[in-house]
Amino acid sequence: MDHADTLPAGGAAAVSGVDEVAVECDGVVIRYGDTLAVDRLSFTAHRGEVLALLGPNGAGKTSTVEALEGYRPVSAGTLRVLGLDPGRDHAALVKRMGVMLQKGGIYPMLGPAQVLHLFAAYYADPEDPEDLLDQVGLAAARRTPWRRLSGGEQQRLSLALALVGKPEVLFLDEPTAGVDPEGRIVVRDLVTAQRDKGLCVLLTTHELAEAERVADRVVIIDKGRLLAEGTPTELASGTADGSIRFSTDPGIDTAALAAAVGPGTSVEEERPGAYRLRLPTGTATPPVVADLAGWLAERSLSLGDLRAGQSLEEAYLAITGAREEPGPDPAGPTKRGRRGRGRRER
Amino acid sequence: MRPLVAQLRAEVTMIFTNGETLFLTLGIPVVFLLFFSTVHVLPTGTPHPVDFLVPGILALAVMATSMTALSIGTGFERGYGVLKRLGATPLGRPRLLAAKILAVLAVELLQAGVLVAIGYLMGWNPGGPGGAGALVGEALVAMVLGTVAFGGIGLLLAGALKPLVNLAVVNALFVVLLLLGGMLIPLAKLPTWLADVSKVLPAAALSEALHGTLGHASPVAARDWVVLAVWAVAAPVAAALTFRWE
Numbered sequence: 056m057d058h059a060d061t062l063p064a065g066g067a068a069a070v071s072g073v074d075e076v077a078v079e080c081d082g083v084v085i086r087y088g089d090t091l092a093v094d095r096l097s098f099t100a101h102r103g104e105v106l107a108l109l110g111p112n113g114a115g116k117t118s119t120v121e122a123l124e125g126y127r128p129v130s131a132g133t134l135r136v137l138g139l140d141p142g143r144d145h146a147a148l149v150k151r152m153g154v155m156l157q158k159g160g161i162y163p164m165l166g167p168a169q170v171l172h173l174f175a176a177y178y179a180d181p182e183d184p185e186d187l188l189d190q191v192g193l194a195a196a197r198r199t200p201w202r203r204l205s206g207g208e209q210q211r212l213s214l215a216l217a218l219v220g221k222p223e224v225l226f227l228d229e230p231t232a233g234v235d236p237e238g239r240i241v242v243r244d245l246v247t248a249q250r251d252k253g254l255c256v257l258l259t260t261h262e263l264a265e266a267e268r269v270a271d272r273v274v275i276i277d278k279g280r281l282l283a284e285g286t287p288t289e290l291a292s293g294t295a296d297g298s299i300r301f302s303t304d305p306g307i308d309t310a311a312l313a314a315a316v317g318p319g320t321s322v323e324e325e326r327p328g329a330y331r332l333r334l335p336t337g338t339a340t341p342p343v344v345a346d347l348a349g350w351l352a353e354r355s356l357s358l359g360d361l362r363a364g365q366s367l368e369e370a371y372l373a374i375t376g377a378r379e380e381p382g383p384d385p386a387g388p389t390k391r392g393r394r395g396r397g398r399r400e401r
Numbered sequence: 402m403r404p405l406v407a408q409l410r411a412e413v414t415m416i417f418t419n420g421e422t423l424f425l426t427l428g429i430p431v432v433f434l435l436f437f438s439t440v441h442v443l444p445t446g447t448p449h450p451v452d453f454l455v456p457g458i459l460a461l462a463v464m465a466t467s468m469t470a471l472s473i474g475t476g477f478e479r480g481y482g483v484l485k486r487l488g489a490t491p492l493g494r495p496r497l498l499a500a501k502i503l504a505v506l507a508v509e510l511l512q513a514g515v516l517v518a519i520g521y522l523m524g525w526n527p528g529g530p531g532g533a534g535a536l537v538g539e540a541l542v543a544m545v546l547g548t549v550a551f552g553g554i555g556l557l558l559a560g561a562l563k564p565l566v567n568l569a570v571v572n573a574l575f576v577v578l579l580l581l582g583g584m585l586i587p588l589a590k591l592p593t594w595l596a597d598v599s600k601v602l603p604a605a606a607l608s609e610a611l612h613g614t615l616g617h618a619s620p621v622a623a624r625d626w627v628v629l630a631v632w633a634v635a636a637p638v639a640a641a642l643t644f645r646w647e
Contacts, residue, residue, distance in 0.1 A: 124489055126647075150491050160486030162478070164415060176407030177490045220490070 075102045076135075077224050077255030078123060083132035085118045085279070092118040094279040095132070100272075102223075105246060105256040107270035109263065111375060115279035116259035117157055120226050123257070124154050137224055150178065153222030155213045157229050161201045167212045168197035171219060178220040187215045192241055207238035214242060218249070225249060227258040231265050243269050263371050277375050290371075299332045299343060300325075302360040303351055315350045316343055329360075405496045412504035415474065422470045425575075426508055430462040430516055437585065438523040444590050447617060452528065455520035456540075456611035457584040460547065462512040464578060464604060467505050467548040472555030472571045475501070480564035485647045505548060513544075528617040536614040539621070543610035546633045550603040553636025560644030578604035583612070600624065603632040 078100040085093035093115040100106035108116045122129050125141035125148060134141050139148045161170055171184035188194045191211040196204060204212065210233060217225055230246070231239045246269055250256050260266050266273050267287045275283040275290070283290055309322035309330070316322075319335035320343075334343060344361065351358050416422050437443050438451040445453035478484050487497060517525075527535035554574075558567050579585065581595065582604025588596045599605040606628035613621030 126485070126488070146491075146493070149489055152489070154486070154489040156482055156486055159482035161481070162411070162415065162483055163481055164418060165411070169411070169414075173407050173411050174490065177404045177492045216486075 076100070077102045077104075077137055078106070078257055079133075079135040080119065080123070081133045081135075083119065083122065083134060084130045085115070085122055085127065086130045092279050093122070093129075096276065096279065096281055097132075098274045098281065098284060100255050100257050102255050103250060103253050104271045105250045105258065105269055107266040107273045108257065108259040108276060109261070109266045109270075109273050109371065110259075110276040110282075111261055114261075114277045116261075116276065117228055118279075119276075120228050120257065120259055124152070124226050125149075150220065151223045153217035153220060153225045155210075155217040155225075155227040155230055157232070161209070161212065161216070163202040164200050166196070166198040166200055167193045167204070167208075167215070170201065170212065171215055174216050174219050180221060181219050182221055184219065187219060190245065191215045192238075205235075206233035207235045210234045211238060211241060214245060218245070222254065224255045225257065227256065229260060230258055231260065231262070239265075275371060275375070282375065298334065299340065299347065300330070300360070300362045301332070301347065301358055302329050303356045303358055304328060307351075307354070307356065312347070312350055316346050404492050405500055408492060408496060408500035409503050409507075412500050413507055416470065416504060416508055419474075422474065426462065426466045426470050426512060427515065429465065430458050430512060431519060433461070433585065434458045434516060434519055434523070438520075443585055444587065446587050446589065449524060449526065451520060451523045451525045452617055453587070453612070454585070455516065455525045455527075456615040457608050459513060459516055459540075459544070459615070460582065460604070460608035460611050461579060461584045462516060463509060463544050463547045463607060464551050464582070464584075465575065466508045466512065468551035468555040469571050469575045470508075471501065471505055471552055472559045473568050475556060476559035476562065476564040476567035476571075479559060479646065482647065488646060502552065505552060509544065509548065527615050540611055540614040543607060543614065543621075543626075543629065546629045547603065547607035547610075550607075550629060550632035550636050553633070553638070553640045554603070556640040556644060557636060560640060560646075578602065581605065583608040601628055603629060603636075606632070 076099045080099070081097050083093055083096045084091070096115070096119060098106070108119060110116050118127070121127050123134055123136055123141055125145045128142055136148055137151055141148060165173070167188060168184065171187060175181035175184045185194075188197055191214060193208060193212055193215070196208055199208075201209060201212065210230060214227070214230060217227065225246075227246070231242050234242060246256055246258070250271070258269070270287060272284070272286055273290055274281060305324070305327040307324075307330070309324060312332070313320045313322045316332065316334075321333045323331050323333070325331050332343070332347065334340075348358055416426070434451075434454055437445075437454055441450055443450060443454075447453045475484075484497075488494075555571065558571055558574075562570060581591065581599045581602065583599065584604065588599055588605060588609070591599060600609075606625045609618075609625045610621045610629060612618040613625070
């Protein structure tokens with residue numbers, strides 16, 4: 056994963072053109088009356104990237120996405136989508152963005168073919184609706200009224216409608232909610248294909264597995280606040296207890312390995328051939344993995360089942376679960392717990 | 402132009418593939434015209450009820466399409482999030498509204514054609530005031546004003562109420578205005594106080610204008626034109642100010 060020897064710093068992004076910011080959310084606050092839905096949220100999403108807003112229900116994901124889509128004003132902070140203001144430049148933006156609402160949004164009595172052809176007519180240079188019907192697997196159901204489609208078919212039609220205007224940025228609110236496993240694969244493949252075409256895809260999900268599978272970067276939010284941000288891998292290792300699990304031949308010299316990795320490290324053979332390497336807190340994982348691989352290679356030992364830290368799921372539960380812990384301050388225990396963890400991640 | 406044409410086609414398709422809407426906009430007016438022209442049970446005050454019924458039922462048809470059908474359809478589109486979703490497309494509100502207005506006018510044109518044809522078959526004799534001939538131009542102006550007024554009322558309700566509540570309210574309003582609006586029963590048959598209330602409502606103003614231009618009644622009173630015009634301005638403005646898209 057280390058490109059430092061082949062590319063100048065930041066070169067990976069520059070070469071593939073993915074460093075261009077497409078969506079920018081800076082210190083955004085959204086209030087509904089007295090309720091604070093989004094609290095000083097900041098993040099960016101780039102072209103050629105899938106960014107997942109991950110959080111439990113009521114975390115502020117939809118509020119954030121709908122503000123970016125221009126549906127609601129923000130109380131404070133700034134939003135930029137393709138360099139435009141979603142509220143003021145709405146007319147210019149709608150030609151360049153694709154939107155999938157959390158639910159509904161489609162004429163219930165019209166079939167997929169009718170709706171896709173109708174939406175295609177709104178845009179100057181649309182995708183071919185018939186191609187899209189094939190891509191989302193709705194060609195056979197082309198005349199079935201929307202209300203009689205299955206939940207998965209409705210979501211796939213909604214995704215096709217988001218794509219029909221050849222957008223540069225895609226906002227997908229819970230794109231796989233209610234979609235069967237086969238449909239999920241269709242949705243994921245389409246999302247990945249759009250990303251590879253250079254689109255910026257911003258999606259929301261409350262399902263970790265979905266974020267882990269489809270997102271290049273994940274922003275974890277809860278109660279309107281950013282708790283953690285990073286690639287699924289970074290997030291999983293970042294909140295780890297500082298351990299790396301791997302397998303190799305049984306009976307290696309664990310003490311020598313620990314010494315080779317660095318001070319404060321310990322290595323334990325949990326089961327024959329299955330090891331756990333504990334690191335002092337704050338140690339970056341990639342160089343350790345490199346050291347580990349090097350040490351094993353010198354001894355002609357194979358390296359298998361490498362897992363740095365934990366799964367994203369464990370990380371997510373650790374991050375969001377922290378708010379359940381009673382904190383030392385009775386006035387604001389939950390906030391303290393969350394924010395403390397959130398800061399560490401950044 | 403292409404987005405507007407596509408949207409208009411979709412709006413018309415939805416009207417003509419929706420059973421309830423067809424029943425409301427064509428079924429009820431046609432059945433009423435055929436039935437009450439044949440069975441003389443209504444106190445129309447004319448020897449040939451069809452002469453009273455054609456203008457009255459034209460007014461009813463305008464109300465059914467521009468208020469009731471438009472309101473119910475728009476209310477459900479709002480409830481299903483369709484209007485919200487369209488807000489994220491380049492269609493834009495002006496073109497959406499234009500498509501809806503044109504679709505209503507297209508349906509009304511069809512209704513008027515069918516009702517006038519049936520009227521002639523039933524022996525309608527368009528008289529005009531004092532038998533001087535029907536004032537078709539003025540009748541069309543009245544129908545357009547009525548469409549704008551009722552369309553405004555329909556959208557005002559659709560933009561404020563939940564879809565199912567709106568459905569009930571708009572249907573109830575349709576029945577009340579049908580009875581009080583001089584469409585089937587002449588205003589003269591209502592108690593004076595009720596007729597006075599009716600005369601400031603758009604239903605009576607429209608039907609009186611059509612009776613005065615296409616029927617055998619006396620010429621249209623200035624008050625009817627004023628009432629119709631005021632509703633045609635006030636209702637759409639109120640709708641525009643209060644309409645909630647989600």
